[in-house]
Amino acid sequence: MRPYVAQGLANQDIVAGWRFSATLQLRTPLQFLLLHGVFHPLAKGEPPEHPIMHGIWVTETKTNAELGIGLPDLVLTNQTCASEIGQVPSDGGDFLKFLIAIRNIKETAEPAPVQESILRAELGKPDWSVFVLKLGGTDRIIKRLKARPRKLNA
Numbered sequence: 001m002r003p004y005v006a007q008g009l010a011n012q013d014i015v016a017g018w019r020f021s022a023t024l025q026l027r028t029p030l031q032f033l034l035l036h037g038v039f040h041p042l043a044k045g046e047p048p049e050h051p052i053m054h055g056i057w058v059t060e061t062k063t064n065a066e067l068g069i070g071l072p073d074l075v076l077t078n079q080t081c082a083s084e085i086g087q088v089p090s091d092g093g094d095f096l097k098f099l100i101a102i103r104n105i106k107e108t109a110e111p112a113p114v115q116e117s118i119l120r121a122e123l124g125k126p127d128w129s130v131f132v133l134k135l136g137g138t139d140r141i142i143k144r145l146k147a148r149p150r151k152l153n154a
Helices: 003-010 093-106 112-123 126-134 138-146
Strands: 015-022 039-041 055-061
Touching: 003 015, 003 055, 093 112, 093 126, 093 138, 112 126, 112 138
Parallel strands: none
Antiparallel strands: 015 039, 015 055
8 A cells, every 4th residue: 555545544543635746847748737736535545646757646634524623624825836947836827737638639640740840839829838838849849849759777
């Protein structure tokens, strides 16, 4: 059993479950980006295991009401999370939408020249201009997407 799961089960009086936090980077596969923010209740047992390089399950505590505390929950505003371009809203904000759009194209079965053409059109959209700039421009993004993933040392 993974250590964070064991800790969650050992503290089930206060732990509600786990929420997935995807690695918000250009290299993260679509299937993991789509999981960002998904909640897995403790009652359902262990959350699915995924390569840690693509994201992690973060322990989430029960609400004050679930704990029998007669106080409103503390609402934190302007929460952020790390990403390849710096801090973004914890829900991923527009950067997550950008990554999903790009990975949707990258992971199609289209031939490479067709993918590149579609990517150039997508990267040229005004909504994405800030992200394209922060990632080094269209050509650099396409070059990175073409590169084969590095193998991790065992």
